[in-house]
Amino acid sequence: MEHITSTPTAKGPAERFTGDVYLNVIETPTSPANLTAALVRFTPGARTNWHSHANGQTLHVTDGTGLVGTRDGSVVRVSAGDTVKCPAGEDHWHGATDTTLMAHIAMVVGDGESDGTTWLEPVSDEQYSRALARG
Template sequence: MQHTPATPTRKAPAQRFTGDVYLNTISTPTDPTHLAAALVRFTPGARTNWHCHALGQVLYITEGIGLVGTRDGTVVRVAPGHTVTCPPGEDHWHGATDTHLMAHIAMVIGDHTTDGTTWLEPVTDDQYAAACRTAHTTRES
């Protein structure tokens, strides 16, 4: 067994996120599991850039209401207890709605040195606004 004390909360890097996003690392990719996991908190309107993962990503929503979008325009509204699985290589983004914060545990499998994420361009304000409109027509849970 290994016990790891709580990690300090840090602000997410502005080159990968829009708005105020805060991270607490849970696990970094090391032998033998290579699991990278973090608790990520998004303030209203905050979101990731477009990105993809070599081996996919699992998001477990812990608080608030959020959005997960893909390049084909699919937008899923998420709430506490929801799990979203993003397949390997799929461009996607995730974040809070424009009116609610959202927190999730993000999990990916990486290798010895990286979590396998390829970071891309920011989600534009127009793309985000369209996602909020689309998501508002769905159920919140």
């Protein structure tokens, strides 16, 4: 057994997020599993950039209400207890609604050298507004 004490909270980098996002690392990739997991907290209106994962991503919402969107315009509204699986290679984004905080545990499996995430451009305010109307 290994007891790992709480990790410091870090502000999400502006080159990957819009708005105020805070991260606590839960697991860093180690062989053979290569799991990366983090608790990610989004303030109202905050969201990730578009991104994809080589091996997909699983998001488990722990608090609040948020949105997960894809390039084809699909949007799901998520709440505490919901889990969303994003398939490998799918461009997507996730974040809080405009009025509510949202927190989730984000999990990805990398290849041992990286977590397999490809970060892309920000989700525009127009894309976000459309997602709010759909979600």
